[in-house]
Amino acid sequence: MQVQTKKIVNDGNRTVDEMLEGILAAHPRHLKSAEGSPRSIIARDGPRQGKVGLVIGGGSGHEPTFLGFVGKGLADAAAIGNVFASPPPDPILECAKAASGGAGVLFMYGNYAGDVMNFDMAAEMAAMDDIEVRTVLTTDDVASAPRDQRQKRRGVAGNFFIFKAAGAACDRMLSFDECQRIARKANDHTFTMGVALSPCSLPQTRRPNFEIGPDEMEIGMGIHGEPGIARGKLKTADEITDEMLDKILDEMAPARSDKVAVLVNSLGSTPLMELYIMNRRAKQRLDDIGVSVHATWVGNYCTSLEMAGASVTLMHVDGELQTMLDHPCDCAMFRAG
Amino acid sequence: MQVQTKKIVNDGNRTVDEMLEGILAAHPRHLKSAEGSPRSIIARDGPRQGKVGLVIGGGSGHEPTFLGFVGKGLADAAAIGNVFASPPPDPILECAKAASGGAGVLFMYGNYAGDVMNFDMAAEMAAMDDIEVRTVLTTDDVASAPRDQRQKRRGVAGNFFIFKAAGAACDRMLSFDECQRIARKANDHTFTMGVALSPCSLPQTRRPNFEIGPDEMEIGMGIHGEPGIARGKLKTADEITDEMLDKILDEMAPARSDKVAVLVNSLGSTPLMELYIMNRRAKQRLDDIGVSVHATWVGNYCTSLEMAGASVTLMHVDGELQTMLDHPCDCAMFRAG
Known part of the structure; x- marks a missing residue:
């Protein structure tokens, strides 16, 4: 049970x-x-x-x-x-x-x-x-x-x-x-890919919202446990980040010297240490293709209660979107910029 | 195993x-x-x-x-x-x-x-x-x-x-x-009390840093799994918060109309929802004894990788400490004030 x-x-x-x-x-x-x-x-x-x-x-x-x-x-x-x-x-x-x-x-x-x-x-x-x-x-x-x-x-x-x-x-x-x-x-x-490692449970039921093996991960799973696109053995941080970025960059198709904003987000219980290790790889990949990073956010931004896993988001920013991202805002729960 | x-x-x-x-x-x-x-x-x-x-x-x-x-x-x-x-x-x-x-x-x-x-x-x-x-x-x-x-x-x-x-x-x-x-x-x-619900594991070993039953919590456990002061059945958010605040307030001994700053902190995988439920109770308790809240922070401030649990911190603030807490600061990972 x-x-x-x-x-x-x-x-x-x-x-x-x-x-x-x-x-x-x-x-x-x-x-x-x-x-x-x-x-x-x-x-x-x-x-x-x-x-x-x-x-x-x-x-x-x-x-x-x-x-x-x-x-x-x-x-x-x-x-x-x-x-x-x-x-x-x-x-x-x-x-x-x-x-x-x-x-x-x-x-x-x-x-x-x-x-x-x-x-x-x-x-x-x-x-x-x-x-x-x-x-x-x-x-x-x-x-x-x-x-x-x-x-x-x-x-x-x-x-x-x-x-x-x-x-x-x-x-x-x-x-x-x-x-x-x-x-x-x-x-x-804006393009996001997620990976889930373990489920969360709703406060009413306290039962896991999906099943996943002790050595498995699921790429592309949604923030309510919606099925993803590939389940397999848990890979390394670099492999996971690469798999996500391959999908995103293929679709975004940035040119050299284009700019992106980066968000590495925890689904809940994945700690900052792991998110920053993913961000390290994201930065390497972007450097490799000559895409520069306008700004980076790392932390808990869109969670699924205590789900373990993370997502990577890239926003392909031109001057206008950069201005909008840089515009000051004053919210209770996070810092911007 | x-x-x-x-x-x-x-x-x-x-x-x-x-x-x-x-x-x-x-x-x-x-x-x-x-x-x-x-x-x-x-x-x-x-x-x-x-x-x-x-x-x-x-x-x-x-x-x-x-x-x-x-x-x-x-x-x-x-x-x-x-x-x-x-x-x-x-x-x-x-x-x-x-x-x-x-x-x-x-x-x-x-x-x-x-x-x-x-x-x-x-x-x-x-x-x-x-x-x-x-x-x-x-x-x-x-x-x-x-x-x-x-x-x-x-x-x-x-x-x-x-x-x-x-x-x-x-x-x-x-x-x-x-x-x-x-x-x-x-x-x-400044006075902090923590509660741990489940362990974390070090990246080198990936083994839990302590054992705890599936329906247990431990009040007072340290951020490296140091033993706490009471292990027992998991209680409600209000009971847990009360237990922590009883200890803190007994020692702090604030007078009516004194002020405190409040920090409700996740040890890692305990989500904001639970922290804010704890903060609700903390505010009720402080209201009850006529102590007002100068400022409140809620979130991941001092974690133990993916440990589940939380801590409550009160700082007993006079005018000088309020001035210091209100002083602007510009750090990468959180907002102040």
């Missing part, structure tokens, strides 16, 4: 609400919940008149995604779902209202069926309140569909770059059209 | 060096290694003439401790040991040289026998180079010795607060005496 995963929780059905209480207690300068809607987390210093609003959101369990990206210069609000489950339309609508400055509201979130359904419904409800909503889905997970079906891909750790670029465009008071264009461009330029 | 822990590494004996390569590749704006001494990591923007230098360091495997705390406004340099092992005197000496601005150098590190021996030796070597070194050990781990033997206690996650306060004093160009006084005061005002 499978042993239950140990967790520091109280009631397994109350984890998200208790987490949100703890987050608001920790970060009162950055975050608040919308009046009467505790699952709508708003940037204290974000929304303002004339600015395009940016609303993000999705299931919990990926912290600091999405909450950690709420702040001045990034997202104005995040709608919070249960663990690995989309938020319903109501908290999304309340986010739209809080984020609206009369210039339109962008909805951005990972491309998952439940999220699409609920965010679309919230967009219709917002329209009835005279808030125009446009949606840009994130689809950076290279492993989740072939390249000619990019619109079917899921959104994963690349969210961070894509939200960051879009949030900067909004904070710079660009027009709705421009913010939407930059958001789409950011998504089109 | 115990299954080997899966890790994303290459050669288990090269993990620290490869990690450092990856760190320097990721953070060239913040960090460099000392000329000819790759285990001496220096803040690009830290050391300067007339400023007291701050050198920290210790074993690897606790990232972002110590590397992540190197930067302007915090530590000037960190000496990096092997996993869970003290750095030898030479890289510590090179850190002292790099950090020296002619006003003296503070050595600050957790109170472990190997570190004390090697840092003391480096201090003697520095004296021969006319660099005056003074040492302030961190001893925040409440569980590691009785309160009347504070000098025997180990240094753990509270390092972050203690280094931050001392680094601010140095950055504000205070005198050597003042920097040393504030460093000591910061340590005397």
Whole structure:
């Protein structure tokens, strides 16, 4: 019989609400919940008149995604779902209202069926309140569909770059059209590959969300345990990183002297030591093909509770995207730049 | 037979060096290694003439401790040991040289026998180079010795607060005496308790560093698996947090309307969700006794590779310590404030 995963929780059905209480207690300068809607987390210093609003959101369990990206210069609000489950339309609508400055509201979130359904419904409800909503889905997970079906891909750790670029465009008071264009461009330029080593378990069940052998890894597995593209024996850090970068670089096809931004992300329990060893290899590979690194982030950005594994994201940056990534932002849970 | 822990590494004996390569590749704006001494990591923007230098360091495997705390406004340099092992005197000496601005150098590190021996030796070597070194050990781990033997206690996650306060004093160009006084005061005002749920394994051996039952936890366990003060059945988040805070508050004895800074830290694989649930309880407890929270940090600050568990640190802050914690700093791996 499978042993239950140990967790520091109280009631397994109350984890998200208790987490949100703890987050608001920790970060009162950055975050608040919308009046009467505790699952709508708003940037204290974000929304303002004339600015395009940016609303993000999705299931919990990926912290600091999405909450950690709420702040001045990034997202104005995040709608919070249960663990690995989309938020319903109501908290999304309340986010739209809080984020609206009369210039339109962008909805951005990972491309998952439940999220699409609920965010679309919230967009219709917002329209009835005279808030125009446009949606840009994130689809950076290279492993989740072939390249000619990019619109079917899921959104994963690349969210961070894509939200960051879009949030900067909004904070710079660009027009709705421009913010939407930059958001789409950011998504089109962002590519992620993940590898999973061991599962996580939901607080309600405490059972592993997938099975994997004691010496196996799975390349391309999604952040909710969606099947990847290759399962095999655990390889070395360099081999794993190479396998991911081969896929990404093949599709991105950067020219010599092009620039990328790099994110090496832990899925939860893989420590910084291993992430930096992967980053070392990524840098070697990029050096080898004459591609330079504009900026690098390494750490827990898009997790799956305590899953072991990592992802590598490259954003193929031109001058405009570099400006957006460099734009200052002030979020509670991470540093930028 | 115990299954080997899966890790994303290459050669288990090269993990620290490869990690450092990856760190320097990721953070060239913040960090460099000392000329000819790759285990001496220096803040690009830290050391300067007339400023007291701050050198920290210790074993690897606790990232972002110590590397992540190197930067302007915090530590000037960190000496990096092997996993869970003290750095030898030479890289510590090179850190002292790099950090020296002619006003003296503070050595600050957790109170472990190997570190004390090697840092003391480096201090003697520095004296021969006319660099005056003074040492302030961190001893925040409440569980590691009785309160009347504070000098025997180990240094753990509270390092972050203690280094931050001392680094601010140095950055504000205070005198050597003042920097040393504030460093000591910061340590005397900082109290940490940890809980471990599952072990980590060293990259060389990949064997768990301690045994613990599938439904057990151990309160007070150290960050290298040093025995704690109570092993028992895994309790709820509120019960665990209460048990830790009871010990800390009993010793700290804050008066109503006193202030504390709070750090809820993951030992590695315990995710943000659980940490914030603990923070929720900590805030409730502090509210109950009329103690207010000056600032809160939640995340991976002092880890033990992929160990599961967490620690709670309170720093009992007066106006001076608040000023030091609020002092801006610019480090690669975390945000402050």
